[in-house]
Amino acid sequence: xxxxxxxxxxxxxxxxxxxxxxxxxxxxxxxxxxxxxxxxxxxxxxxxxxxxxxxxxxxxxxxxxxxxxxxxxxxxxxxxxxxxxxxxxxxxxxxxxxxxxxxxxxxxxxxxxxxxxxxxxxxxxxxxxxxxxxxxxxxxxxxxxxxxxxxxxxxxxxxxxxxxxxxxxxxxxxxxxxxxxxxxxxxxxxxxxxxxxxxxxxxxxxxxxxxxxxxxxxxxxxxxxxxxxxxx
Amino acid sequence: xxxxxxxxxxxxxxxxxxxxxxxxxxxxxxxxxxxxxxxxxxxxxxxxxxxxxxxxxxxxxxxxxxxxxxxxxxxxxxxxxxxxxxxxxxxxxxxxxxxxxxxxxxxxxxxxxxxxxxxxxxxxxxxxxxxxxxxxxxxxxxxxxxxxxxxxxxxxxxxxxxxxxxxxxxxxxxxxxxxxxxxxxxxxxxxxxxxxxxxxxxxxxxxxxxxxxxxxxxxxxxxxxxxxxxxx
DNA sequence: GGTTTTTGTAACGGTTTTATGACGGCATAG
DNA sequence: CTATGCCGTCATAAAACCGTTACAAAAACC
Numbered sequence: 021x022x023x024x025x026x027x028x029x030x031x032x033x034x035x036x037x038x039x040x041x042x043x044x045x046x047x048x049x050x051x052x053x054x055x056x057x058x059x060x061x062x063x064x065x066x067x068x069x070x071x072x073x074x075x076x077x078x079x080x081x082x083x084x085x086x087x088x089x090x091x092x093x094x095x096x097x098x099x100x101x102x103x104x105x106x107x108x109x110x111x112x113x114x115x116x117x118x119x120x121x122x123x124x125x126x127x128x129x130x131x132x133x134x135x136x137x138x139x140x141x142x143x144x145x146x147x148x149x150x151x152x153x154x155x156x157x158x159x160x161x162x163x164x165x166x167x168x169x170x171x172x173x174x175x176x177x178x179x180x181x182x183x184x185x186x187x188x189x190x191x192x193x194x195x196x197x198x199x200x201x202x203x204x205x206x207x208x209x210x211x212x213x214x215x216x217x218x219x220x221x222x223x224x225x226x227x228x229x230x231x232x233x234x235x236x237x238x239x240x241x242x243x244x245x246x247x248x249x250x251x252x
Numbered sequence: 253x254x255x256x257x258x259x260x261x262x263x264x265x266x267x268x269x270x271x272x273x274x275x276x277x278x279x280x281x282x283x284x285x286x287x288x289x290x291x292x293x294x295x296x297x298x299x300x301x302x303x304x305x306x307x308x309x310x311x312x313x314x315x316x317x318x319x320x321x322x323x324x325x326x327x328x329x330x331x332x333x334x335x336x337x338x339x340x341x342x343x344x345x346x347x348x349x350x351x352x353x354x355x356x357x358x359x360x361x362x363x364x365x366x367x368x369x370x371x372x373x374x375x376x377x378x379x380x381x382x383x384x385x386x387x388x389x390x391x392x393x394x395x396x397x398x399x400x401x402x403x404x405x406x407x408x409x410x411x412x413x414x415x416x417x418x419x420x421x422x423x424x425x426x427x428x429x430x431x432x433x434x435x436x437x438x439x440x441x442x443x444x445x446x447x448x449x450x451x452x453x454x455x456x457x458x459x460x461x462x463x464x465x466x467x468x469x470x471x472x473x474x475x476x477x478x479x480x481x482x483x484x
Numbered sequence: 485g486g487t488t489t490t491t492g493t494a495a496c497g498g499t500t501t502t503a504t505g506a507c508g509g510c511a512t513a514g
Numbered sequence: 515c516t517a518t519g520c521c522g523t524c525a526t527a528a529a530a531c532c533g534t535t536a537c538a539a540a541a542a543c544c
Contacts, residue, residue, distance in 0.1 A: 026268070071268065095310055099339040099360055152361070179520055192359075196399045216502090217522055223503060241399045242501065242530065243412035249398075411531055448491090449533055455493060474490065474541070485544100492539070503528070514517080 025049040026071040026143050031061035031087065032105065033080050041074060044132050045139070056080075058087035065097050072142050074135075075122075077106040085120055092121035101142040105130075124153045157193045158250050160229075160237060162186065174232045181206060182225045189238070189248035198245040222246050257281040258303040258375055263293035263319065264337070265312050273306060276364050277371070288312075290319035297329050304374050306367075307354070309338040317352050324353035333374040337362075356385045389425045390482050392461075392469060394418065406464045413438060414457045421470070421480035430477040454478050 028050045032038040038054055045052050053068060055061035058079050064070065073091065077084045084104060091097045104125040124138055155162040159172045162183075169176045169186065178186065184206045188197065197205075199218040206221075207213050222238060229237045239249035260282045264270040270286055277284050285300060287293035290311050296302065305323065309316045316336060323329045333355040355377065356370055377384055387394040391404045394415075401408045401418065410418065416438045420429065429437075431450040438453075439445050454470060461469045471481040 069266065095339075181521075194398045194400070196397070212522095214523065216524090219502065220504085220522075227504090240502070244399060247398065413532075445532095446534065448535090451491065452493080452533075455491090459493090472491070487542100487544080489542070490540080493537090494535105495537105496535085497533095499530105499532075501528105501530075504526085505524105506526105507524085508522095510519105510521080512518085512520100514515100 025051045027051045027053060027068060028072050028074065028139065029053040029055065029061060029064055029068075029070045030074045031055045031058060031079065031084070032074070032076040033057065033078070034076075037076075040132075041135070044136065048136060050139075058082040058084065058090075061087060062090060065091065065100070070097075070100055072139060073100055073102045074139070075102055075104050077104055088120040088122050103138055103142055121156055122154060155187065155190045157190050157248055158237070160190065160248075162190055171229060171232045171237075176228055176232060178225070178228060181221055182228070185221055185225055186248075189246070194247055194249045196239075196241045196245050196247040202245065218246075257283045259283045259285060259300060260304050260306065260371065261285045261287065261293060261296055261300075261302045262306045263287045263290060263311065263316065264306070264308040265289065265310075266308075269308075272364075273367075276368065280368060282371075290314040290316065290322075293319060294322060297323065297332070302329075302332055304371060305332055305334045306371070307334055307336050309336055320352040320354050333377055335370055335374055353388055354386055387419065387422045389422050389480055390469070392422065392480075394422055403461060403464045403469075408460055408464060410457070410460065413453055414460070417453055417457055418480075421478070426479055426481045428471075428473045428477050428479040434477065450478075 025048075028045055030038060030041050030045070030052065032041065032054075033056050035056070038056065042052050042054055053064050053070065055064055058075075058081065061073070061075070065073070075084045075088055079087065088102050088104065091100065091102055098121075101123040102121070104122045105128060106125055107128045123142055126135055126138055153163070153165045155164065161170045163169070164187075167183065169178055169183065185202065188202065188205050199215045202218050203210075203213060203215065222240075226236070226238050233250075235250055237248060237250045239247050239251065241247065257280075260277055262270060262273050262277070262284065264273065264286075265288050267288070270288065274284050274286055285296050285302065287296055290307075291313060293305070293307070297305070307316045307320055311319065320334050320336065323332065323334060330353075334353070336352075336354045336357040337360060338357055339360045356374055358367055358370055385395065385397045387396070393402045394400075395402075396419075399415070401410055401415070417434065420434065420437050431447045434450050435442075435445060435447065454472075458468065458470050465482075467482055469480060469482045471479050471483065473479065
């Protein structure tokens, strides 16, 4: 086992898969830790300073989903990127369950090349800030790769502009953006757009979210702008 | 290590993060000092004339929060800008706990570009006066980026004018501002405003604060004006 | 104590800002 | 070519905020 490479924890109940992953990551110079159950994985997380977790969706006892939640609940492990491994048919569940805080996901069967790329991106992300594919705020999640937005277990359909708008907001939750800032970032350089148009789109976004949410996710800051900020 | 650049102290327990930060700051020409625990950091602060501190929120022994408090308690280190590094999920705690006196905060995952920008802003601030994002007085905090005011752990909603007013006051705590000074700074150049209007707004501000506070935060100086000054 | 001056505050009307429904234009898909 | 969905603007409604006034309360002065 290489010493000094980034520490990756694999949680996967199927031994053959586990071996395959382990081997490939080892070859790439990662320091690999293995677990066959979620519980085992959590134990390792407490003992070792893991840099990234590969977590199978389906696990014998506690599900990967629940394990992910626990990882994200604990302050000491929260910032560790988690990549979920999920079988093709589980995609729908995944959409619903992405509010666990996972940073990315890979659908089986995956190519090793893709997996390694995502692992690299995940590590880069933890350190730098790029490569995020899932954005979350409270129970709101945006899957950038699939262009899907969920609130809790409900899928929300947004138009392109609304999607962009929400993305800006969710990338810096609670921060207030002025209408002009939003115009600049969402509408790019379209100069011939009224400032008030932002209001309308915020309104549309709000309506869609509130149709599902238990509380308003968008805060209006009078005289300044808007922010993604769930109050209750 | 470059000699002569501004001295930045990084306190971060995760070695990979520490290295990453260190490297990037070094490249930018800063004189970097590293610590893996708060205690270590405080020691360095006493020995070296640090210009800015990057402080991780979560630290093994004493928390970053507590370290920040200690930095701000000591007269010799009080004026050094502190930027807190905090994970996404800790945001709520942060809003509540920002009465530590930190000057700014960055939410992980952050882009290096953003971090460097904030470091520059922090240094500029220390020397000039711009770039502060968090203002505090006793247990009252204003988060300018988020446009949120907290007293203890309660969020207080203020209108635009009240917000501006409080900002002027909190930027120079205990200093007394005359009604005319406040008119000039809060109402800018609006000439057609009665002097007594200030009273009313101070009153409104007071009411909102006192609804939550244990003591009056605004002191009336008869014949002169007002100041932010908690008596009891 | 009584008077004067200054400050506190409730209340009101007016203004500004934001929310929202409706409409026509435009593009794209069928 | 028609239907559908999305977008930008406008008009109007609703809400939040602001400045003033009037009177009550407090402090200062004699």
